[in-house]
Amino acid sequence: MARLRLTVAYDGTHFCGWQLQAPGLGRTVQGCLEAALARLCGTPVRVHGAGRTDAGVHALAQTAHVDVPDERLSLPWQRALSALLPPDIAVTRVVPAASDFHARFAARGKTYAYTLWTRSDYILPWRRPYVWHVGRQGALDAAAMDAAARLLVGEHDFAAFQNAGSAVAGTVRLLTSVTSRPGASPEETVWRFTATGFLKQMVRNLMGALVAVGRGKLSPQALAELLAHGNRTRAPATAPASGLCLERVHYPDDPTDPNDQATACAGCLLESS
Amino acid sequence: MARLRLTVAYDGTHFCGWQLQAPGLGRTVQGCLEAALARLCGTPVRVHGAGRTDAGVHALAQTAHVDVPDERLSLPWQRALSALLPPDIAVTRVVPAASDFHARFAARGKTYAYTLWTRSDYILPWRRPYVWHVGRQGALDAAAMDAAARLLVGEHDFAAFQNAGSAVAGTVRLLTSVTSRPGASPEETVWRFTATGFLKQMVRNLMGALVAVGRGKLSPQALAELLAHGNRTRAPATAPASGLCLERVHYPDDPTDPNDQATACAGCLLESS
Numbered sequence: 001m002a003r004l005r006l007t008v009a010y011d012g013t014h015f016c017g018w019q020l021q022a023p024g025l026g027r028t029v030q031g032c033l034e035a036a037l038a039r040l041c042g043t044p045v046r047v048h049g050a051g052r053t054d055a056g057v058h059a060l061a062q063t064a065h066v067d068v069p070d071e072r073l074s075l076p077w078q079r080a081l082s083a084l085l086p087p088d089i090a091v092t093r094v095v096p097a098a099s100d101f102h103a104r105f106a107a108r109g110k111t112y113a114y115t116l117w118t119r120s121d122y123i124l125p126w127r128r129p130y131v132w133h134v135g136r137q138g139a140l141d142a143a144a145m146d147a148a149a150r151l152l153v154g155e156h157d158f159a160a161f162q163n164a165g166s167a168v169a170g171t172v173r174l175l176t177s178v179t180s181r182p183g184a185s186p187e188e189t190v191w192r193f194t195a196t197g198f199l200k201q202m203v204r205n206l207m208g209a210l211v212a213v214g215r216g217k218l219s220p221q222a223l224a225e226l227l228a229h230g231n232r233t234r235a236p237a238t239a240p241a242s243g244l245c246l247e248r249v250h251y252p253d254d255p256t257d258p259n260d261q262a263t264a265c266a267g268c269l270l271e272s273s
Numbered sequence: 274m275a276r277l278r279l280t281v282a283y284d285g286t287h288f289c290g291w292q293l294q295a296p297g298l299g300r301t302v303q304g305c306l307e308a309a310l311a312r313l314c315g316t317p318v319r320v321h322g323a324g325r326t327d328a329g330v331h332a333l334a335q336t337a338h339v340d341v342p343d344e345r346l347s348l349p350w351q352r353a354l355s356a357l358l359p360p361d362i363a364v365t366r367v368v369p370a371a372s373d374f375h376a377r378f379a380a381r382g383k384t385y386a387y388t389l390w391t392r393s394d395y396i397l398p399w400r401r402p403y404v405w406h407v408g409r410q411g412a413l414d415a416a417a418m419d420a421a422a423r424l425l426v427g428e429h430d431f432a433a434f435q436n437a438g439s440a441v442a443g444t445v446r447l448l449t450s451v452t453s454r455p456g457a458s459p460e461e462t463v464w465r466f467t468a469t470g471f472l473k474q475m476v477r478n479l480m481g482a483l484v485a486v487g488r489g490k491l492s493p494q495a496l497a498e499l500l501a502h503g504n505r506t507r508a509p510a511t512a513p514a515s516g517l518c519l520e521r522v523h524y525p526d527d528p529t530d531p532n533d534q535a536t537a538c539a540g541c542l543l544e545s546s
Contacts, residue, residue: 009397010398012397060397092396122351123363124282126331130399
C-alpha cells in the first residue's frame with residue numbers, strides 16, 4: 001500500500017459534517033471521498049482526516065491521508081478524484097506521503113476562520129451560507145472584543161467552551177492566536193483562531209462569547225471568569241456553523257504551508273500571508 | 274400613488290432570470306418582488322426593472338421603480354420587503370423617487386462584471402456558481418485579450434454579439450469601457466463592461482469572444498473583423514451565465530452612485546472605487 005496526503009476544500013452547507021455516518025444517516029464529506037476512492041481503487045479505502053467538522057462548517061484545506069494499492073499510485077489522483085466528487089467538494093492537492101504520516105496525529109495545530117456579517121439591514125445573498133449575520137443587534141464594540149480575545153490566548157482549560165458529547169480526556173488547550181481583520185467586503189470581519197488543538201465546537205463557542213462581549217452583554221472580565229470557572233452552561237450560546245471554515249492544518253515538516261496555494265476561503269478571502 | 278426606487282441584489286442561480294414569467298413557467302426575481310409588494314400594499318404592484326437579466330445571472334445592484342399607495346409610503350420598506358423575500362434576494366436600498374423617475378428609461382448606462390476562474394486543476398466549491406471555469410484549457414493570453422478589448426471599446430454595431438430573440442430596432446451601442454482586474458482570489462480575473470446600453474446576451478457573447486482570443490483560437494484582428502461583419506453565427510460561443518453579475522445601473526442625477534454602498538458583488542469583490 002502507498003500513502004497519499006489529500007488537501008480538501010468543501011462547502012459544508014449540504015453536508016452532515018465531515019465524519020462518516022451510518023448508511024442513511026446523512027451525507028458526509030468523508031463518505032463522499034471514500035466512495036470516490038473505492039471506485040478508483042476497486043477496494044474499500046478508509047479516509048483519515050485531521051479532524052472532524054460539524055454540519056454546515058466549511059473547509060478551505062482540510063487534510064487527510066489514505067492508503068491506496070501500490071499499483072494505483074501513478075493515477076492522476078487530483079483529477080481522477082475531482083471527476084468523481086460532487087461539486088461541493090474539491091480535492092485541491094494530492095501528494096505521496098511517508099508511510100508513517102498521519103493526518104490527525106502529525107498535525108501540530110489548526111487555524112479556523114470565522115466570518116461575521118456586520119451590516120444590519122441586509123445580507124448579500126451569496127454570503128449568507130458563509131457568515132454569521134450579527135448586525136441586527138447594532139454595532140459591535142471592537143475594542144472590547146479585542147480585549148476579550150487577548151484574555152483567551154494562551155494555555156487554558158477551555159471546558160467552558162466545549163459542547164457536550166465529546167470523549168476527550170483533558171480540556172486544556174494552547175490557543176496560540178486570535179485575530180480579527182476586515183473581510184472580503186466592508187460588511188465582513190474575519191476572526192482567526194489558531195491552536196494546537198480544539199475541543200468540540202470550541203471555536204463556535206469562543207466566537208459566541210466574543211460577540212456577546214461585542215454586544216455589551218458580557219464584559220471581557222466576565223469572559224475571563226467564565227474561562228476560569230469552566231462551566232459551559234453559564235457561557236453564551238454557540239455561534240452558527242455557517243460562519244466557520246477550517247482554513248489550515250499545520251504540520252511540522254512542511255517546508256512551506258501547503259495550504260498557501262488556496263487563498264479564497266469560504267469566509268476569508270484575500271490575505272497575502 | 275408614490276414612487277419608490279429599489280436597489281436589489283440577487284443570486285441568479287435558482288431564478289429563471291429577472292423577468293416575470295407566466296404562472297408555472299418559472300421562478301423570477303420580478304415575480305418574487307411583486308408578490309412581496311402585493312402583500313405589503315394589499316393590491317397588485319408592477320415592478321419596473323432597469324433591465325432584464327437571464328437565468329443564472331446575478332445582480333449586485335439591479336435597480337427598479339414601483340408605485341405604492343400614498344398611505345403605505347411610511348412603511349419601513351427595506352426591512353418589510355426583506356422579511357418577505359426569499360434568501361436569494363436582498364433589497365439593499367429603498368428611497369422615494371420623483372414621479373417621473375423610470376428605472377429603465379432614466380438609466381444612462383450599466384456596468385456588468387464577468388468573473389473567470391483560471392486555475393486549471395480545481396475550483397473552490399463556493400465560487401462555482403459565480404464564475405466561468407476557463408482554466409482547463411491552459412493559461413489565457415492576457416495581452417491578446419487586452420488588445421482585443423481595446424478594439425471593442427467605442428460606438429459600434431454589435432450585431433455579431435447579440436443573440437436571437439430580441440426585438441430591438443438598432444444594434445449600435447456605445448461600449449465605454451472594458452477592463453480586467455484580479456478578483457477576490459488569485460485564481461480569478463474580473464472583466465467589467467460599461468455601456469450606455471447592451472444587446473441581448475451581449476456581455477456573455479463579448480466574454481466568450483475574449484476568452485477565445487485568450488486561448489489563441491481567434492486573433493484580436495479576427496475579432497475586429499467579426500465585429501465589422503456583424504454575423505453572430507461566425508462568432509465564438511456565448512459564455513455561461515454563472516460568471517455574470519449586473520454590478521451597477523448608472524443614472525445622471527445621482528450625486529454619488531447609490532450602488533457604492535454595496536461592494537461585494539457575486540463575482541467581483543473588494544474594489545475601492
